[in-house]
Amino acid sequence: MNAASSPELDVGYFDGRSARSHRVRIRVSGERLLVAGDGIARSVPLAEVQWPERTRHGPRVAHLQDGGALHADDSAGWDAWAAASGRGDTLVVKAQQSWRWVGAAVLAFALLLAAGYLWGLPWASRAVVALLPQTVDQKIGEIARQSVEGELVQASALPLAQQERLRVAFERAVAQAWPGGAPRHELLFRRGKDKSLGPNAFALPGGTMVLTDELVTLVEGDEAVIVGVLGHELGHVRHRHGLRQLVQVTALGVVSSAVLGDFSSLLAGVPLLLGHAGYARDAEREADADSVHLMRAAGIAPEAMVRFFEKVAAERARQPAAVPSWLGIAIASHPADEERMRYFREASVQR
Amino acid sequence: MSTPREVPSGPEADPPAQHASIDSAGVTGVVSTLGTTLPPSSGYSTLNGTLHERMAIRFTGSGSEYFRIWIVNLLLILVTGGFYFPWAKVRRLRYFHGNTLVAGQPLGFHGDPKKMLRGFLLVALLGGLYSVAGQFSPVAGLVAFVIVALIWPALFKASLQFRLANTSWRGLRFRFNGSVGGAYRALLPLFVPSAVIVAGVAAVPDQLHPPHWFDALMFSTMGLTALLLPLLIWNLKKYQHGHYAFAQLQTELRAGLGAFYALCLKSLGVFVLAGVIAGVVITALAYGLGHNLVEVAGGRANRTAMMVFGFVIIFGTLLMVQALAMPYFTSRLQNLLWSRTGNSQLRFKSQLRFRSLLRVTLLNWLLMVVTLGLYWPFARVALARLRLESVSVVSRITPDALVAQASQGGDAAGDAAADLFGLDIGL
Numbered sequence: 001m002n003a004a005s006s007p008e009l010d011v012g013y014f015d016g017r018s019a020r021s022h023r024v025r026i027r028v029s030g031e032r033l034l035v036a037g038d039g040i041a042r043s044v045p046l047a048e049v050q051w052p053e054r055t056r057h058g059p060r061v062a063h064l065q066d067g068g069a070l071h072a073d074d075s076a077g078w079d080a081w082a083a084a085s086g087r088g089d090t091l092v093v094k095a096q097q098s099w100r101w102v103g104a105a106v107l108a109f110a111l112l113l114a115a116g117y118l119w120g121l122p123w124a125s126r127a128v129v130a131l132l133p134q135t136v137d138q139k140i141g142e143i144a145r146q147s148v149e150g151e152l153v154q155a156s157a158l159p160l161a162q163q164e165r166l167r168v169a170f171e172r173a174v175a176q177a178w179p180g181g182a183p184r185h186e187l188l189f190r191r192g193k194d195k196s197l198g199p200n201a202f203a204l205p206g207g208t209m210v211l212t213d214e215l216v217t218l219v220e221g222d223e224a225v226i227v228g229v230l231g232h233e234l235g236h237v238r239h240r241h242g243l244r245q246l247v248q249v250t251a252l253g254v255v256s257s258a259v260l261g262d263f264s265s266l267l268a269g270v271p272l273l274l275g276h277a278g279y280a281r282d283a284e285r286e287a288d289a290d291s292v293h294l295m296r297a298a299g300i301a302p303e304a305m306v307r308f309f310e311k312v313a314a315e316r317a318r319q320p321a322a323v324p325s326w327l328g329i330a331i332a333s334h335p336a337d338e339e340r341m342r343y344f345r346e347a348s349v350q351r
Numbered sequence: 352m353s354t355p356r357e358v359p360s361g362p363e364a365d366p367p368a369q370h371a372s373i374d375s376a377g378v379t380g381v382v383s384t385l386g387t388t389l390p391p392s393s394g395y396s397t398l399n400g401t402l403h404e405r406m407a408i409r410f411t412g413s414g415s416e417y418f419r420i421w422i423v424n425l426l427l428i429l430v431t432g433g434f435y436f437p438w439a440k441v442r443r444l445r446y447f448h449g450n451t452l453v454a455g456q457p458l459g460f461h462g463d464p465k466k467m468l469r470g471f472l473l474v475a476l477l478g479g480l481y482s483v484a485g486q487f488s489p490v491a492g493l494v495a496f497v498i499v500a501l502i503w504p505a506l507f508k509a510s511l512q513f514r515l516a517n518t519s520w521r522g523l524r525f526r527f528n529g530s531v532g533g534a535y536r537a538l539l540p541l542f543v544p545s546a547v548i549v550a551g552v553a554a555v556p557d558q559l560h561p562p563h564w565f566d567a568l569m570f571s572t573m574g575l576t577a578l579l580l581p582l583l584i585w586n587l588k589k590y591q592h593g594h595y596a597f598a599q600l601q602t603e604l605r606a607g608l609g610a611f612y613a614l615c616l617k618s619l620g621v622f623v624l625a626g627v628i629a630g631v632v633i634t635a636l637a638y639g640l641g642h643n644l645v646e647v648a649g650g651r652a653n654r655t656a657m658m659v660f661g662f663v664i665i666f667g668t669l670l671m672v673q674a675l676a677m678p679y680f681t682s683r684l685q686n687l688l689w690s691r692t693g694n695s696q697l698r699f700k701s702q703l704r705f706r707s708l709l710r711v712t713l714l715n716w717l718l719m720v721v722t723l724g725l726y727w728p729f730a731r732v733a734l735a736r737l738r739l740e741s742v743s744v745v746s747r748i749t750p751d752a753l754v755a756q757a758s759q760g761g762d763a764a765g766d767a768a769a770d771l772f773g774l775d776i777g778l
Contacts, residue, residue, distance in 0.1 A: 014521050014522025014523070015522060016522045016523070016755065017522075017523075017754060017755045018522075018523075018751070018753065018754045018755070019520070019521040019522065019523050019598060019750045019751060019752075019753035019754070020750075020751040021521065021751075050461075052445075052449070053442070053445070055416060055420075055446065055449075056413065056416050057411050057412055057413050057416055057450055058411050058412065058446070058449040058450040058457060059449065059452075059457050061449060061457060061459055063459060063461060063519075067522065067524070067755070068522060069459065069519070069521075069522040071456065071457070073455075092423060092424075092427070092442075095423045096419045096420050096423050097419070099419070101423070102418075102419045102422055102423065105422045105423050105426045106422055106725075108426055109422060109425060109426045109429065112426070112429050112430070113429070116429075250482070255429075258425075258428060258433075258436075259425060259724060259727075260724050260727055267716075267719060267720070267724075271724075
């Protein structure tokens with residue numbers, strides 16, 4: 001490049017040792033940047049210049065490796081000079097300065113978030129959990145069990161003979177459903193300390209499954225229903241849902257704080273809550289599928305679970321819900337009963 | 352207060368005073384009046400003499416432009432599984448620094464993304480281990496807590512050092528001169544209350560039936576912490592604001608403990624007031640709403656409904672307290688800290704009004720919710736503009752008289768730690 005074709009630009013120069021500004025002229029010559037004027041005469045390799053990115057606002061400052069800096073208040077003038085001197089924008093800068101690219105980025109970002117939520121994170125959490133040994137589940141389950149035993153439940157009031165009958169029925173079904181061996185599990189009969197738990201069954205990480213007396217009473221000791229319910233809980237254990245949710249919530253938290261930054265932990269918690277509820281409903285569906293598999297293997301019609309939901313609904317009808325349904329769906333941890341009843345009913349028909 | 356350093360003179364560095372007569376480097380509104388070399392720094396002065404320049408801070412960034420930068424970089428972070436984070440951060444800081452004009456000249460940011468990536472990975476590993484440890488047992492949680500408490504002050508110091516060493520104005524780098532020992536004295540007291548609580552939890556054999564001394568310990572620790580909080584904040588800010596340096600100038604914080612107690616008491620009053628107002632408004636709203644719903648459902652309320660309303664009341668109150676009372680504390684703390692930061696040659700003046708910050712905060716909250724978070728870059732720019740432009744610098748020294756001093760670079764890991772644990776310089 002010869003001197004005539006390379007344009008010049010007037011800029012301010014700071015030498016990095018004093019805060020005094022010098023007026024200099026700069027131009028590119030070959031692979032070097034020439035700085036001259038106000039007693040300054042320098043030649044700097046282009047590779048040693050940290051060039052400013054083009055933005056609509058703010059002045060342009062190029063930093064030199066030795067601490068010197070070139071300041072241009074006239075940004076448009078600098079951009080024109082840089083372009084004429086053969087300096088192009090990076091792809092990122094081009095994208096940032098074009099609304100079309102930005103629109104595409106918004107779209108891609110939304111699609112990526114959706115895909116990550118629907119497929120990426122569930123897949124990744126499965127992979128992470130597969131790497132973790134069962135002892136991790138057991139350790140977490142042990143802590144959860146201590147707090148459940150202390151705060152939520154007390155010893156069961158069911159006759160021991162009935163407990164044993166239900167246990168045998170369930171274990172027989174498990175052996176038929178998974179002849180190759182079911183995951184380690186332990187069934188506990190417990191009674192709720194107060195009315196908050198009600199007819200309920202739940203599984204803790206590591207295989208502890210709790211069945212409340214209230215549930216047994218509600219279904220009048222119906223063995224088929226109880227085996228179905230326990231099959232559902234065993235599904236949670238088999239898929240290690242407890243640990244998977246821990247992984248998923250952690251990842252959701254990281255993404256939500258990366259996107260929203262430190263604006264407000266309270267607001268950042270909202271997508272976390274909704275995202276977690278969505279995953280919880282998926283986990284319930286998976287557990288329902290396991291329940292169907294177990295009941296079929298044991299020769300029980302999955303229709304039995306429909307009876308369970310009807311009984312729960314009848315129980316609930318005695319204390320009608322005052323929550324509008326739209327509010328319930330967004331934050332509910334379980335899918336709607338109608339959907340689950342349909343699922344079990346169809347599973348019975350397919351047989 | 353450090354002793355004044357000699358202004359170096361040599362072939363490159365002309366005696367600055369000779370250039371300080373009228374050359375204002377093209378800065379509008381600045382007329383240099385310094386005619387002599389620097390007088391020795393002799394403590395704090397209120398600078399009410401005539402020998403001063405008032406340098407305004409202007410922020411020229413725009414929300415729509417930062418939105419474009421933000422979304423493109425967010426996409427790149429997501430696509431690279433997080434590894435692009437340091438590059439995005441450097442771009443963000445360059446944009447915000449470059450649009451912060453002090454007396455017409457922008458700040459510069461010089462951080463190297465590759466170095467920051469290493470620090471970022473290290474700190475992410477540390478944070479991951481820390482958050483997992485508590486899941487397993489209280490003892491593991493205690494060990495993790497002690498480890499973090501022990502290295503945290505060093506990271507804090509490294510973070511400030513890194514951030515300032517990589518920030519420049521008129522070609523000169525800022526510095527943070529605090530010592531590691533000072534960082535431990537400033538920060539370790541903050542960990543004492545949490546340490547007592549964590550140790551107490553670990554010492555209780557049966558978590559469900561804690562002995563009587565446990566409750567007493569918890570209450571007295573919390574009460575004492577509340578009483579000492581202003582002292583702890585003051586202790587920390589003395590360290591932080593007492594060691595900022597630029598050229599031959601070093602700052603100190605000339606604010607007494609009393610000012611911090613007054614600020615915290617007033618803020619507490621505003622918090623309580625905001626909490627009461629928010630509680631009453633939200634309860635009235637929820638009650639009206641709940642009443643209608645109960646009528647729809649046939650006149651009977653159930654437990655779930657009560658829970659949802661309780662949740663709405665608590666969440667709404669928290670939200671309103673945050674949106675109403677936090678701006679008060681933030682604005683008053685910024686004014687207190689920055690108006691009392693400086694030295695005999697230079698001082699800052701912060702005049703951030705509570706009303707302005709409240710307006711911007713409420714608008715940000717509203718638009719954040721309406722746009723599902725897409726307003727975040729606009730909110731960030733609006734806050735930066737308000738908070739930066741309310742600060743000005745009053746100086747007895749013309750910028751031309753400032754010359755570079757030797758400095759250390761700081762560790763990029765500290766900077767990453769600041770991100771993880773939510774540390775900020777406060778502007």
